[in-house]
Amino acid sequence: MLEVKGITAIFGGVTALSAVSFGVEQGEFLGLIGPNGAGKTTVLNAISRLSTLADGDIEFEGASLLPMRPHEIIRRGIVRTYQNMALCPTMSVLANVMLGGLWRRPSSAFAEWLGTPAARQRSTEVERDAIEAMRAVGIVDAALARVDSLAHGMRRKVELARALCAHPRLILLDEPASGLSDQEAEELVALIRRFRSSLGLTMIVIEHHMDVVMALSDRIVVLDGGRVIAEGIPSAVAANPAVLEAYLGQPA
Ligand SMILES: Nc1ncnc2c1ncn2[C@@H]1O[C@H](COP(=O)(O)OP(=O)(O)OP(=O)(O)O)[C@@H](O)[C@H]1O
Numbered sequence: 725m726l727e728v729k730g731i732t733a734i735f736g737g738v739t740a741l742s743a744v745s746f747g748v749e750q751g752e753f754l755g756l757i758g759p760n761g762a763g764k765t766t767v768l769n770a771i772s773r774l775s776t777l778a779d780g781d782i783e784f785e786g787a788s789l790l791p792m793r794p795h796e797i798i799r800r801g802i803v804r805t806y807q808n809m810a811l812c813p814t815m816s817v818l819a820n821v822m823l824g825g826l827w828r829r830p831s832s833a834f835a836e837w838l839g840t841p842a843a844r845q846r847s848t849e850v851e852r853d854a855i856e857a858m859r860a861v862g863i864v865d866a867a868l869a870r871v872d873s874l875a876h877g878m879r880r881k882v883e884l885a886r887a888l889c890a891h892p893r894l895i896l897l898d899e900p901a902s903g904l905s906d907q908e909a910e911e912l913v914a915l916i917r918r919f920r921s922s923l924g925l926t927m928i929v930i931e932h933h934m935d936v937v938m939a940l941s942d943r944i945v946v947l948d949g950g951r952v953i954a955e956g957i958p959s960a961v962a963a964n965p966a967v968l969e970a971y972l973g974q975p976a
């Protein structure tokens with residue numbers, strides 16, 4: 725479904741990614757791990773076209789994503805969440821979740837202002853999708869609460885609902901369990917597994933919480949210093965000496 729082909733990203737002399745290649749099969753859950761600064765977020769930024777590449781290509785269902793703008797990527801079904809969540813804190817949960825649906829079907833500000841039938845139809849549909857997404861992650865009771873009144877764990881769910889509201893086929897999650905308690909992280913794993921079967925999703929998940937990555941991933945790619953240092957099924961990766969060295973900073 726997705727083919728990352730030798731991507732290199734350089735920011736002001738820092739090589740964040742160096743010839744990184746991996747693929748994701750339709751329906752697969754891929755874990756992306758590595759120490760801080762390994763380049764994980766940069767990979768997601770490259771796929772969602774938020775950062776430019778010095779070299780390489782990224783193909784989704786056979787077509788290169790590089791010439792596409794971020795909103796075109798979303799319309800193709802690639803939707804992501806952010807390490808720092810990027811929610812609108814003073815807006816309601818519902819309004820934040822609806823943004824996901826609006827990303828997918830942008831309309832002109834002029835049509836919105838005129839309140840054309842097409843613009844009204846679109847808001848009704850987006851609202852319906854948002855309610856469904858909030859129900860799926862169990863936050864529908866908080867629909868009218870302001871995001872800044874919510875605890876961290878709830879905000880993570882709002883973010884997930886916003887992504888679901890955009891009807892993803894490939895979902896990219898950047899540290900969805902960061903800041904969650906062990907129990908909340910376990911609930912998140914159960915929730916994501918439920919989507920997987922009901923929505924037929926394909927996923928790339930970045931996570932430092934090892935229990936979460938191990939529980940969710942069919943396969944794991946390990947980055948260190950902008951390079952892929954290991955790839956394989958979770959049990960093999962967990963036992964790989966190069967991976968242990970990257971994490972512990974010394975040979976296993
Ligand atoms: N826009 C940017 N400008 C300059 N440097 C950047 C930029 N984005 C990333 N980098 C650098 O690229 C490297 C990889 O960063 P990245 O955020 O992808 O790491 P990460 O694996 O997601 O780390 P973490 O686990 O801390 O989130 C780091 O050295 C970072 O400082």
Ligand SMILES: [Mg+2]
Pocket residue numbers: 764765766807
């Ligand atoms: Mg990151």
